[in-house]
Amino acid sequence: xxxxxxxxxxxxxxxxxxxxxxxxxxxxxxxxxxxxxxxxxxxxxxxxxxxxxxxxxxxxxxxxxxxxxxxxxxxxxxxxxxxxxxxxxxxxxxxxxxxxxxxxxxxxxxxxxxxxxxxxxxxxxxxxxxxxxxxxxxxxxxxxxxxxxxxxxxxxxxxxxxxxxxxxxxxxxxxxxxxxxxxxxxxxxxxxxxxxxxxxxxxxxxxxxxxxxxxxxxxxxxxxxxxxxxxxxxxxxxxxxxxxxxxxxxxxxxxxxxxxxxxxxxxxxxxxxxxxxxxxxxxxxxxxxxxxxxxxxxxxxxxxxxxxxxxxxxxxxxxxxxxxxxxxxxxxxxxxxxxxxxxxxxxxxxxxxxxxxxxxxxxxxxxxxxxxxxxxxxxxxxxxxxxxxxxxxxxxxxxxxxxxxxxxxxxxxxxxxxxxxxxxxxxxxxxx
Amino acid sequence: xxxxxxxxxxxxxxxxxxxxxxxxxxxxxxxxxxxxxxxxxxxxxxxxxxxxxxxxxxxxxxxxxxxxxxxxxxxxxxxxxxxxxxxxxxx
Numbered sequence: 001x002x003x004x005x006x007x008x009x010x011x012x013x014x015x016x017x018x019x020x021x022x023x024x025x026x027x028x029x030x031x032x033x034x035x036x037x038x039x040x041x042x043x044x045x046x047x048x049x050x051x052x053x054x055x056x057x058x059x060x061x062x063x064x065x066x067x068x069x070x071x072x073x074x075x076x077x078x079x080x081x082x083x084x085x086x087x088x089x090x091x092x093x094x095x096x097x098x099x100x101x102x103x104x105x106x107x108x109x110x111x112x113x114x115x116x117x118x119x120x121x122x123x124x125x126x127x128x129x130x131x132x133x134x135x136x137x138x139x140x141x142x143x144x145x146x147x148x149x150x151x152x153x154x155x156x157x158x159x160x161x162x163x164x165x166x167x168x169x170x171x172x173x174x175x176x177x178x179x180x181x182x183x184x185x186x187x188x189x190x191x192x193x194x195x196x197x198x199x200x201x202x203x204x205x206x207x208x209x210x211x212x213x214x215x216x217x218x219x220x221x222x223x224x225x226x227x228x229x230x231x232x233x234x235x236x237x238x239x240x241x242x243x244x245x246x247x248x249x250x251x252x253x254x255x256x257x258x259x260x261x262x263x264x265x266x267x268x269x270x271x272x273x274x275x276x277x278x279x280x281x282x283x284x285x286x287x288x289x290x291x292x293x294x295x296x297x298x299x300x301x302x303x304x305x306x307x308x309x310x311x312x313x314x315x316x317x318x319x320x321x322x323x324x325x326x327x328x329x330x331x332x333x334x335x336x337x338x339x340x341x342x343x344x345x346x347x348x349x350x351x352x353x354x355x356x357x358x359x360x361x362x363x364x365x366x367x368x369x370x371x372x373x374x375x376x377x378x379x380x381x382x383x384x385x386x387x388x389x390x391x392x393x394x395x396x397x398x399x400x401x402x403x404x405x406x407x408x409x410x411x412x413x414x415x416x417x418x419x420x421x422x423x424x425x426x427x428x429x430x431x432x
Numbered sequence: 433x434x435x436x437x438x439x440x441x442x443x444x445x446x447x448x449x450x451x452x453x454x455x456x457x458x459x460x461x462x463x464x465x466x467x468x469x470x471x472x473x474x475x476x477x478x479x480x481x482x483x484x485x486x487x488x489x490x491x492x493x494x495x496x497x498x499x500x501x502x503x504x505x506x507x508x509x510x511x512x513x514x515x516x517x518x519x520x521x522x523x
Contacts, residue, residue, distance in 0.1 A: 128515030148514020246466040278523040279472035279495040
């Protein structure tokens with residue numbers, strides 16, 4: 001086995017495998033290193049694989065061949081208080097046609113499939129190997145050491161796709177400490193339910209899936225909860241900011257229990273059988289928390305590069321990861337053609353990222369990370385909304401107020417004028 | 433969900449060599465011990481009587497929450513050796 005590679009990729013997740021696929025197709029000698037027993041064994045997300053154009057381009061007919069569960073047809077945003085739910089449901093027939101807007105997938109299944117596509121093109125996949133340290137030569141990064149079957153892997157370029165806690169980026173001096181304020185933790189319980197029950201309960205047919213986001217069910221901790229439908233299971237979980245979790249003194253699984261016990265959620269999960277429990281960190285610091293993404297001999301992709309953003313409505317990461325993997329691979333191909341692995345040569349990767357939707361979207365929502373740190377968003381406003389709805393609907397033989405007056409009264413009661421103005425500015429700057 | 437049943441839900445390939453080592457002396461002086469409450473897998477326990485923090489690394493989900501929230505530098509936190517640790521099947 002050749003111990004010298006054109007490119008060594010740490011991490012066979014979506015970013016790493018897409019990079020490997022691109023590089024292998026270009027005829028390069030690429031080694032994909034994975035610490036799990038198989039790709040995806042260490043990976044977890046809420047459950048939604050967003051539509052990713054580069055995936056369709058690189059793997060035509062992806063939809064027919066990939067192990068996806070359901071395509072997402074129905075989007076629900078639900079504001080919750082302990083006793084009520086105010087939800088907005090969006091169903092769209094255009095989400096019923098390819099290219100589908102997103103799919104629910106199981107990461108161990110999907111990531112294995114994607115890595116296998118790279119292997120079919122000639123990439124070497126080494127599982128059971130944890131990337132441990134960087135090898136340097138002539139002042140640049142020139143390989144990695146792994147803790148597992150192999151020892152040292154040397155090559156021209158390293159792509160660090162080693163996930164949210166990228167020790168490779170840290171060791172390369174590309175990032176500082178991991179900070180609680182720019183991290184979220186996601187926990188998830190996979191619950192088994194018969195396919196027909198899911199279809200009836202969520203009003204779905206065939207391969208249709210639902211994506212429900214809950215606000216107000218995280219026990220006062222900043223974050224949100226989710227429910228995704230798979231074919232014969234549902235994924236229920238939550239994402240909370242680490243600084244807020246720490247301050248709350250609560251245990252995440254206890255907060256999730258409250259969600260599962262919520263009167264409206266209890267009906268959705270009734271009779272379901274727990275299948276698997278998982279947890280993972282999410283880089284939620286936005287563009288301001290991004291590390292430097294290249295240096296001499298190395299590029300950083302996916303979660304490792306902090307490529308993820310949320311604005312309260314969208315939470316995107318996997319599509320950014322796959323796209324960044326391909327952009328890193330394109331850069332590596334050019335660098336290898338030129339025989340130049342310097343930071344200057346690899347800076348092309350940053351340029352490509354900047355020109356893509358990845359950095360553009362992260363810039364557009366650069367203030368969203370700050371907005372998502374307003375505590376009131378996660379408990380007070382759901383309560384205001386539920387208060388308004390209850391007063392709108394409740395009939396009790398007392399004189400009514402007009403809508404605006406009612407809304408103003410509820411908001412003033414819960415938030416106060418100063419808070420409303422401050423939040424208005426924050427939300428406006430982030431989203432409008 | 434009952435976190436005590438974690439091992440019946442999620443698969444682990446247990447290594448005899450721990451991937452997280454806590455400096456128990458530092459933990460004695462910690463003013464929050466947030467790791468105990470925040471760990472999604474309930475791996476940490478604080479014993480008030482002996483004033484010792486203990487960890488069950490065998491059911492660690494390798495999320496890194498403890499590592500990121502520990503501001504005392506008490507954790508020597510690494511990913512397990514290749515092939516060991518949590519092994520998700522469907523999540």
